[in-house]
Amino acid sequence: DTAVSQTPKYLVTQMGNDKSIKCEQNLGHDTMYWYKQDSKKFLKIMFSYNNKELIINETVPNRFSPKSPDKAHLNLHINSLELGDSAVYFCASSQELAGGLQDLTQYFGPGTRLLVL
Amino acid sequence: AQTVTQSQPEMSVQEAETVTLSCTYDTSENNYYLFWYKQPPSRQMILVIRQEAYKQQNATENRFSVNFQKAAKSFSLKISDSQLGDTAMYFCAFMKHPYGQNFVFGPGTRLSVLP
Numbered sequence: 001d002t003a004v005s006q007t008p009k010y011l012v013t014q015m016g017n018d019k020s021i022k023c024e025q026n027l028g029h030d031t032m033y034w035y036k037q038d039s040k041k042f043l044k045i046m047f048s049y050n051n052k053e054l055i056i057n058e059t060v061p062n063r064f065s066p067k068s069p070d071k072a073h074l075n076l077h078i079n080s081l082e083l084g085d086s087a088v089y090f091c092a093s094s095q096e097l098a099g100g101l102q103d104l105t106q107y108f109g110p111g112t113r114l115l116v117l
Numbered sequence: 118a119q120t121v122t123q124s125q126p127e128m129s130v131q132e133a134e135t136v137t138l139s140c141t142y143d144t145s146e147n148n149y150y151l152f153w154y155k156q157p158p159s160r161q162m163i164l165v166i167r168q169e170a171y172k173q174q175n176a177t178e179n180r181f182s183v184n185f186q187k188a189a190k191s192f193s194l195k196i197s198d199s200q201l202g203d204t205a206m207y208f209c210a211f212m213k214h215p216y217g218q219n220f221v222f223g224p225g226t227r228l229s230v231l232p
C-alpha cells in the first residue's frame with residue numbers, strides 16, 4: 001500500500017534516447033510534483049500539477065514533458081536524453097484541504113535513478 | 118526569490134546524544150511553511166517535522182523539535198536521543214502558499230550517528 005510509487009527505480013539508457021518515468025499516488029491528493037536531485041544532492045522542483053493542470057513549470061528544457069492523465073498519475077517523459085539529465089527524479093504529492101487551505105506537506109516517492117551513458 | 122541555507126554540510130553525533138542542525142532562509146513573505154525532510158540511504162524523502170510561520174509555538178514530533186525564530190529567519194532542528202537510524206541527509210525546505218510554489222530546499226546536512 002505504497003502511498004507514492006514510481007517506476008522504474010533505476011533507468012540506464014544511451015544519449016539521444018526517449019524515456020518515461022511513471023508516478024502514481026493512492027492518497028487521493030490533487031497536486032503532484034516532479035523534482036530533480038543532482039549528484040550534489042541538490043533538490044529542485046521541475047513541475048507541479050493541480051487537478052491535471054500545470055501550475056509550475058520551472059526553467060526546464062522542453063525535452064521534459066509531464067503528462068497527467070488523471071489526478072492520481074503524473075508521468076515524466078524525456079526526449080533526446082543528455083548526459084546532464086543523469087540524476088534522481090522524485091515524484092511527490094500533496095492535498096488541498098477543504099476551504100482552500102493547502103496542507104502543503106508533500107509525500108515523496110522512492111525516486112528514480114536515471115543514468116545516461 | 119526565496120533561498121534556504123544549511124551551513125553544516127556534514128555533522129556527526131554519538132548515539133543517545135543530542136544534535137542541532139541549522140537552517141536559515143531568506144524571504145519577504147509573511148505566510149509560509151517550513152519543513153525538515155530526511156533522506157536515508159534508501160533515498161526516500163521522509164517528512165520529519167513542519168512549522169507554520171504564523172504559529173509562534175515551536176513544532177515538536179517525538180524526539181524531533183525545532184527552534185523557529187521568525188525575525189531571524191532561522192529554523193533549526195534538534196534531534197534528541199539520537200539513534201543509528203537517524204543517519205541520513207537532512208533537508209530544510211521553505212514553501213509559500215499555494216500549490217507548492219517556491220518550494221525551495223536547502224543543500225542538505227549529512228548527519229552520521231555513531232555507535
